[in-house]
Amino acid sequence: QVQLQQSGPGLVKPSQTLSLTCAISGDSVSSDTATWNWIRQSPSRGLEWLGRTYYRSKWYNDYAVSVKSRISINPDTSRNQVSLQLNSVTPEDTAVYYCARRDISGCFDYWGQGTLVTVSS
Amino acid sequence: EIVLTQSPGTLSLSPGERATLSCRASQSVTNNYLAWYQQKSGQAPRLLIYDASSRATGIPDRFSGSGSGTDFTLTITRLEPEDFTVYYCQQYSTIPRTFGQGTKVEVK
16 A cells, blocks of 8 residues: 655745655655656645656656746655755745655556645745 | 646535536547546545546446546536535646646535
């Protein structure tokens, strides 16, 4: 059974960096069939895919255009986890952030519990 | 990017009734790579349907998906009390992955 456990601060000041971690159990971040994604949800933007990392003989990343200049998603193979960093945040980045596994079927079959991140001074 | 438009925004029905939810794509979804999720308040979305019509593991057979190209449908044949919540469609044929804005199924 795959489980994704998120951790990280719930409050970030404007212009600072949002950092979240997703610890994976029941699968490997280096899986050659899965991808590891970050998705956020807010009333104004709905569900928004932010990006992914995955391993296919080497590491790859894809990011949404809306955050591409500010985002970094990185695997940590020693801890079997994936991290999200979003720089220069504004109140518009306030949302519930989820990590999610995309499996071989192509969909997001396992999700973290979600982390509400509020950007406020 | 592929824009997904769900309709209606809210569906008011009674337990035992049939629910029909629509998802329309701004361009054809290759290989019918479309999924449906259910989301209850305070929880992460839960995968119901993938590849437009395949039920995910453990999903009751009252949930079914259909459609192809740009028009897709989620049908719930007989609404149970736990089915009154929000449903999203999502495409995975192109990057970026995109979601519809959701349909809320509420008790009439």
